[in-house]
Each structure stands twice: as structure tokens, then as C-alpha cells.
Amino acid sequence: MTLPNGWVEATIGDIAETKLGKMLDAAKNKGEPVAYLRNVNVRWGCFDLTDLRDMRVTSDEYRELAVRDGDLFVCEGGEPGRCAVWRGGSRKLVFQKALHRVRGLGGVDIDYLASYLSYAAINQQFDSLLTGMPRDNQDQNPRQSGSESFLRPLMAGGRSPPAISGLRKWRLWCPSVGSCRR
Numbered sequence: 101m102t103l104p105n106g107w108v109e110a111t112i113g114d115i116a117e118t119k120l121g122k123m124l125d126a127a128k129n130k131g132e133p134v135a136y137l138r139n140v141n142v143r144w145g146c147f148d149l150t151d152l153r154d155m156r157v158t159s160d161e162y163r164e165l166a167v168r169d170g171d172l173f174v175c176e177g178g179e180p181g182r183c184a185v186w187r188g189g190s191r192k193l194v195f196q197k198a199l200h201r202v203r204g205l206g207g208v209d210i211d212y213l214a215s216y217l218s219y220a221a222i223n224q225q226f227d228s229l230l231t232g233m234p235r236d237n238q239d240q241n242p243r244q245s246g247s248e249s250f251l252r253p254l255m256a257g258g259r260s261p262p263a264i265s266g267l268r269k270w271r272l273w274c275p276s277v278g279s280c281r282r
Contacts, residue, residue, distance in 0.1 A: 116172075116213070117203045121195035122165055124155060131158035135191075137167065139175050139198040142184050144218060149188075157194055165194035165201075172202040172210050174217060181221025185214050 103109065112118060122129075122136070133154035141147055157165065167186055175182040177198050195201060204210045 112202065112213075115208045116205055119165070119201045119203075121197045121199045121201065122155065122157065122161060123197045129156040131156045131161065134162060135193050137173060137193060137195040137199060139177055139196070142173050142175050142182060142199060144182055144184070145214070146184050147186070147188065152193075155194070155196070162192075162194060167191065167193040167195060167201075168203075170203070170210055172204075172214050172217075174200040174202060176200060179221065181217050183214050183217050183221075185210055 134157050135152040136155050137147070138153065141149060141152065167188075169187060169189060171186045172183055173186065173195060175198065202210070202213065204213060
């Protein structure tokens with residue numbers, strides 16, 4: 101791909117911190133019950149919170165897995181790359197291992213990254229990162245190291261292109277957390 105002047109290609113690992121959520125294991129999970137996001141809660145550009153469940157987490161795990169405004173959650177199964185940016189405010193919530201949390205570094209525009217990942221998923225650019233069965237199987241999983249090395253165009257200084265305002269308008273079909281449905 102030929103990039104415009106001033107743009108570079110960077111990996112997600114170069115521009116963001118990624119974290120895979122907590123594994124569900126009733127025998128090993130300790131601590132207090134806390135609501136958690138699952139793969140089915142993350143829709144294209146929004147969250148469906150109608151069916152949240154609880155898992156036990158310790159205070160250390162909660163600090164590591166707490167959901168914050170601006171966190172991007174990316175599904176690894178079902179529709180790999182399906183993602184949404186959390187804008188639900190302060191809420192006691194963590195996330196399951198089926199999700200990758202992405203936090204931009206150095207002023208990276210997380211909305212642009214979400215839009216790019218959605219574009220890449222729709223255009224099957226994750227296919228080379230998938231393990232398991234062919235694309236139409238529901239149990240495909242991007243490898244953690246693969247997801248960190250996925251490339252995307254980035255303007256110098258981590259800024260998103262001017263067209264991002266148009267992408268944000270496009271995303272207004274899901275203006276608030278919990279407003280979308282499967």
C-alpha cells in the first residue's frame with residue numbers, strides 16, 4: 101500500500117497497550133463478583149449490556165482488568181475484529197479473555213483505530229492472523245502476538261487523518277452505551 105506523505109505504517113503494539121481479558125474458571129476464580137464484558141456484548145461500534153454476567157476477581161485483577169472510558173474492545177471470536185470504544189463512564193466492570201482491550205499510547209486517536217479495525221475486519225484483513233478453522237467458522241481466534249503486530253496506517257505524531265470527523269459522524273448510529281441490540 102502506498103501511504104500519503106507524512107504517514108507511516110505502525111503495528112498496534114507500537115501505538116497501543118493491549119491486554120487479553122480474564123479466563124473463566126470457576127475452580128480458580130477468587131474474590132468478589134464483578135460484572136464483565138463478553139464477546140457477545142461487543143457489537144459493531146457499540147455495546148449491548150442487556151445480558152451482563154458476573155465473575156469473581158481479586159482486587160489486583162480488578163486493577164488490571166477495569167474498564168475505562170476510551171478503552172477499545174476487540175472481539176477475537178465469532179467476528180474477529182468486531183470492536184467498540186467504551187464510553188459508558190465509571191462503572192465496576194471487567195472483561196473476559198475472549199476480548200482484547202486496546203489503550204492508545206502517545207495521543208493515538210482510539211476512534212480512528214476502531215474505525216480502521218472495523219474496516220480491516222470487514223475486508224478480511226485479519227484472515228492471516230486467525231487460527232483454527234476456515235473464515236466462516238465461529239471459533240476463530242487472532243493470536244495475541246498477531247493482533248499486536250497487525251499493521252495500520254498512521255500519520256506522523258500518532259494523529260488521525262482529517263477524515264476522522266466524517267467517520268465519527270458515521271458512527272452516530274450507536275450514540276450511547278447499551279443502545280444497540282443484536
